[in-house]
Amino acid sequence: MKLSHLGFNLQRAVANRGVVGTLTAVPGKVMGRLSRGSKPPKEFNPVHPFDAEFGTDTSGLLAAEELRDGRRRNSIYNTGYYATAPSMFQQAFAQLDIEFEKFTFVDLGAGKGRILLLASNLPFQQVLGVEFVPELHAAATQNISIYQPPYRQCQDVQCILSDVRDFVFPSAPLVIFMWHPFVGPVFEQVMVNLEDSLRREPREVYLVYLKPEFEHLVKSNTSLRKLWESHFTMTEQDFAAYIFPDQSETCAAYGT
Numbered sequence: 046m047k048l049s050h051l052g053f054n055l056q057r058a059v060a061n062r063g064v065v066g067t068l069t070a071v072p073g074k075v076m077g078r079l080s081r082g083s084k085p086p087k088e089f090n091p092v093h094p095f096d097a098e099f100g101t102d103t104s105g106l107l108a109a110e111e112l113r114d115g116r117r118r119n120s121i122y123n124t125g126y127y128a129t130a131p132s133m134f135q136q137a138f139a140q141l142d143i144e145f146e147k148f149t150f151v152d153l154g155a156g157k158g159r160i161l162l163l164a165s166n167l168p169f170q171q172v173l174g175v176e177f178v179p180e181l182h183a184a185a186t187q188n189i190s191i192y193q194p195p196y197r198q199c200q201d202v203q204c205i206l207s208d209v210r211d212f213v214f215p216s217a218p219l220v221i222f223m224w225h226p227f228v229g230p231v232f233e234q235v236m237v238n239l240e241d242s243l244r245r246e247p248r249e250v251y252l253v254y255l256k257p258e259f260e261h262l263v264k265s266n267t268s269l270r271k272l273w274e275s276h277f278t279m280t281e282q283d284f285a286a287y288i289f290p291d292q293s294e295t296c297a298a299y300g301t
């Protein structure tokens with residue numbers, strides 16, 4: 046895969062469409078980048094040691110324009126696939142002061158499921174992922190069956206093949222995770238769906254949002270209030286296997 050796929054040739058797009066046309070036509074490509082984009086990505090696409098240890102396949106970068114749903118349609122509002130560094134997940138969930146036993150975990154935009162595997166190490170009632178790319182969903186399902194460390198605490202783990210906009214939030218108390226997976230109208234619709242679900246069935250819900258670029262849509266569409274915002278730095282081991290140049294990222298948590 047060419048790393049040039051990761052970025053977006055903004056200059057050419059602006060030349061073709063003008064600034065406004067570019068911003069309205071390709072929001073996913075303009076805003077939906079997984080790294081801050083100030084520096085070029087590293088010149089390699091490494092396998093993460095997590096996969097080497099557990100025999101899973103969660104590594105690799107797929108650019109937004111390569112992702113297709115079951116009807117082979119691309120969504121301009123997705124940000125591409127890359128898995129969260131385990132140490133980022135661990136720091137975020139260490140800071141979330143809750144009893145995991147009471148909650149269902151949901152990863153919106155689950156990709157190949159690395160986060161589902163990490164969440165299954167915690168004593169959640171259930172771990173769910175939602176993913177709209179059939180190939181990524183298949184990889185997640187395979188990874189869930191492969192990943193069986195003795196310390197895995199939740200056995201009820203599954204990835205659902207669906208667009209997040211069609212996902213019906215379970216009526217249980219929820220911990221929702223997102224790593225900047227989608228932007229604009231998709232993000233807005235998901236927040237509206239979440240708020241509708243909370244209005245119908247008020248309950249304890251937490252949202253952990255890594256790289257919270259669309260925080261304004263969380264605030265304007267939901268009754269969730271901000272609990273904390275932190276800047277996490279991944280371990281050297283994670284960073285050595287990370288394709289993007291940013292070793293640190295902002296993470297925010299919200300709750301009902």
Ligand SMILES: C[S@@+](CC[C@H](N)C(=O)[O-])C[C@H]1O[C@@H](n2cnc3c(N)ncnc32)[C@H](O)[C@@H]1O
Pocket residue numbers: 079112120122123124125126127128129152153154155156157158159160175176177178181207208209210223224225226227231
């Ligand atoms: C940055 S990856 C994150 C993967 C995983 N959550 C993690 O943190 O390791 C974002 C994922 O969201 C998925 N995604 C984007 N838009 C989506 C949508 N509308 N419905 C379902 N999944 C979507 C992408 O296919 C991609 O796998």
